[in-house]
Amino acid sequence: MCSWERMLQRNSSNTHETRPRRKQNTSATSWLIVGLGNPGTRYEKTRHNVGFWLLSSLRKTWGLSKFVMHPRIPAQVVENGRTPCSPDRVVMASPHTFMNESGVAVAPLAHAYRVPLERTVILHDDKDLAFGTLRLQRQRSSAGHRGVQSVIDHLGSRAFWRLRIGVGVKEQMEPTDTFVLRRFTAEEQEALQHSIFPQAEALLRTLLGGSKSERHIARRIIL
Numbered sequence: 001m002c003s004w005e006r007m008l009q010r011n012s013s014n015t016h017e018t019r020p021r022r023k024q025n026t027s028a029t030s031w032l033i034v035g036l037g038n039p040g041t042r043y044e045k046t047r048h049n050v051g052f053w054l055l056s057s058l059r060k061t062w063g064l065s066k067f068v069m070h071p072r073i074p075a076q077v078v079e080n081g082r083t084p085c086s087p088d089r090v091v092m093a094s095p096h097t098f099m100n101e102s103g104v105a106v107a108p109l110a111h112a113y114r115v116p117l118e119r120t121v122i123l124h125d126d127k128d129l130a131f132g133t134l135r136l137q138r139q140r141s142s143a144g145h146r147g148v149q150s151v152i153d154h155l156g157s158r159a160f161w162r163l164r165i166g167v168g169v170k171e172q173m174e175p176t177d178t179f180v181l182r183r184f185t186a187e188e189q190e191a192l193q194h195s196i197f198p199q200a201e202a203l204l205r206t207l208l209g210g211s212k213s214e215r216h217i218a219r220r221i222i223l
Contacts, residue, residue, distance in 0.1 A: 030089040031208055032115040033058070034075075034106055036124040036147045039096045045189065047167040048180040051123035052094050054165065057197045058204070059092055067094065073112065075105040085209035091115065099147040103154030110155065120160040121204070124148055127180055129166030131188060132196050136163050136203055161207065163200060 035055030043049050059067070062083045067076035070093075078092040091113050095105035110120055118138075124147060129135065139158050142149035152158050167180070184192065 030091060030113060030115050030119065031086075032091050032093065032110055032113060032120045033204070034093045034095065034102075034109070034120070034122050036099060036102050036122060036151075037094065038099050039094075043181070045183050046181050047125050047127070047184060048099060050125045050165050050167055050184075050192070053192070054123050054163075054197055054200055055092055055094055057193070058201055061201055062090075064090075064092065067092070069096070070109075073105055073108045075109060077109070079113075083205070083208055085205040088208070090208070101150055102147040103150035103152070106151045107154035117155065117157055117159040118161075121207070122148065122151060122160060122162045123200075124162065124164065125167045125180060126164040127168045127176060129164055130168055131166050132191060133166030134163065134196070134200055134203060135166075136161060136207065138162070163204065165196070165200065 033055065035051035035053075037043065037049035037052035038046075045053065059078060059081075062081065064078050064081040067078055069075075070077050074096045075093045076096065078090075081090040081092060083090055091109070093105070093109050095102050097104045106120075106122070109115075110117070124145060126133075126135075126143075126145065128143065138161050140162065141158065142152055148162065151160070167184075
């Protein structure tokens with residue numbers, strides 16, 4: 001058991017200490033948006049970290065406060081945010097575990113903020129989708145994505161939303177583990193910031209605002 005897991009186990013047993021500090025977060029009408037990636041400057045703007053990057057872009061676009069480290073969970077969070085598209089409270093989080101242990105942070109975050117799975121959104125890279133493709137879905141397998149599988153394992157469910165962000169290329173000749181840790185090209189970074197991220201933001205506005213049926217949203221694909 002790693003040090004973070006031991007810390008979480010100790011804190012979960014001390015209900016007298018933790019419950020009073022979360023009284024303001026008891027509403028079930030909130031959203032939890034989590035961007036997956038690897039912590040540290042070494043991994044900035046790599047394909048595997050596009051979930052982190054999109055989350056940061058959303059925070060700035062929606063004018064939310066800066067990320068702060070959660071005192072008991074290995075993640076940076078923005079609490080009690082409000083988006084332009086919904087009156088509901090929004091919590092943003094970026095786990096400070098490595099990608100393959102994302103669930104170690106996501107599960108306690110969902111519990112601490114009492115957010116139901118149908119209002120939890122995971123942002124992550126997908127090498128099997130062409131660069132720039134966006135798919136918003138629920139109740140799907142991890143398809144081999146270890147970060148997503150960790151979230152499924154720790155939540156014990158696949159009922160959360162996932163925004164899959166395509167980072168693949170037509171001819172990927174190198175191993176997956178090497179490919180996803182490569183940085184985006186300058187042209188790709190430009191496309192992400194000025195085209196793909198705004199499209200992702202519009203898609204999430206639709207979800208959070210509740211103006212479309214889940215069936216329609218889940219089938220929508222932006223190229």
